[in-house]
Amino acid sequence: MKIILDAGHGYNTAGKRTVDGKMREWEFNNATAKYAAEYLNDYKDVEIKFVQDTTGKTDVSLTTRTNIANSWKADVYVSIHANASGNGKWDDANGIETFTYTSKSKEAVALANKVQAALIKATGRKNRGVKTADFHVLRETNMTAILIESGFMSNKEEAELLQITEYRKKVAKAIVEGIADQYNLKRKAVQTFTEKTAIPSIVYEAHIQGTGWQGKKKNGETAGTTGKSLRLEAVTVKLENTEAKLEMQGHVQGIGWTTVRTNGEVIGTIGEGLRLEAIKLKVPGLNVQYRVHVEKDGWTSWKKNGKMAGTTGQKKQIEAIQIKLS
Numbered sequence: 001m002k003i004i005l006d007a008g009h010g011y012n013t014a015g016k017r018t019v020d021g022k023m024r025e026w027e028f029n030n031a032t033a034k035y036a037a038e039y040l041n042d043y044k045d046v047e048i049k050f051v052q053d054t055t056g057k058t059d060v061s062l063t064t065r066t067n068i069a070n071s072w073k074a075d076v077y078v079s080i081h082a083n084a085s086g087n088g089k090w091d092d093a094n095g096i097e098t099f100t101y102t103s104k105s106k107e108a109v110a111l112a113n114k115v116q117a118a119l120i121k122a123t124g125r126k127n128r129g130v131k132t133a134d135f136h137v138l139r140e141t142n143m144t145a146i147l148i149e150s151g152f153m154s155n156k157e158e159a160e161l162l163q164i165t166e167y168r169k170k171v172a173k174a175i176v177e178g179i180a181d182q183y184n185l186k187r188k189a190v191q192t193f194t195e196k197t198a199i200p201s202i203v204y205e206a207h208i209q210g211t212g213w214q215g216k217k218k219n220g221e222t223a224g225t226t227g228k229s230l231r232l233e234a235v236t237v238k239l240e241n242t243e244a245k246l247e248m249q250g251h252v253q254g255i256g257w258t259t260v261r262t263n264g265e266v267i268g269t270i271g272e273g274l275r276l277e278a279i280k281l282k283v284p285g286l287n288v289q290y291r292v293h294v295e296k297d298g299w300t301s302w303k304k305n306g307k308m309a310g311t312t313g314q315k316k317q318i319e320a321i322q323i324k325l326s
């Protein structure tokens with residue numbers, strides 16, 4: 001799904017700052033939008049676009065912002081702001097509120113409710129509720145749109161919070177939680193496993209002419225040899241700390257492509273004097289890259305998603321292999 005993150009205003013927008021002038025509203029909005037984009041990147045099938053000038057130099061007009069969202073055909077528009085009340089003096093108004101357009105589309109209200117609840121839970125600030133307003137970005141967007149007021153720049157305590165990285169991250173995370181809940185977003189595999197604190201890794205071992213199994217290598221180390229003209233005859237590859245599935249094939253001298261092999265299976269031959277000429281490797285859900293060192297040619301470029309590394313029909317041996325997760 002396509003999500004617009006809109007950090008309100010620009011750095012120099014008149015008025016939009018804390019009472020003591022220490023922070024511009026744009027600074028909070030933009031930083032929080034960037035954190036939200038990072039958290040959203042942990043989910044599958046999400047595309048994100050900012051509509052603000054992320055350098056802050058210009059305050060992109062509201063019409064331009066909504067035009068970008070409409071022409072991109074976004075599914076959701078999330079506008080991030082900090083609030084203010086009174087007339088330029090510190091005052092008591094405080095808390096967080098989330099807005100939908102006055103016509104209150106069911107989906108927008110549902111999203112706003114989830115985001116608002118997550119914000120209050122995460123920050124412990126006063127719940128000012130979900131409200132409606134005739135704001136341009138809510139009215140002129142063709143998609144579900146909400147606008148979040150994440151605390152008051154005119155409240156001394158909240159003005160300080162709004163400047164703290166941890167608070168910005170909490171707000172961003174809560175917004176993303178609300179979106180993920182509403183649209184049933186699924187986390188990418190790599191994140192799921194990172195959360196269990198075990199980091200996925202890839203372990204592989206090469207069987208070398210005259211040497212045999214050479215010993216385990218991992219995460220980009222070289223398995224095999226270079227500059228010795230020794231053929232790599234077989235390889236075995238294993239993923240650790242992940243349930244992602246490995247699919248791998250090798251092209252063997254005189255035999256051609258092997259069938260698809262998986263975690264820890266041997267690809268190639270042992271004791272038959274046959275060179276491995278190419279490999280293909282794929283791990284749905286993880287970003288695995290690989291390259292091989294081909295006789296006379298040297299290292300190939302990094303490949304991924306089942307693209308061939310090596311050669312076929314050229315009678316050239318693979319001599320070494322590197323595989324990495326990125």
Ligand SMILES: [Zn+2]
Pocket residue numbers: 008009016025081082
């Ligand atoms: Zn604002």
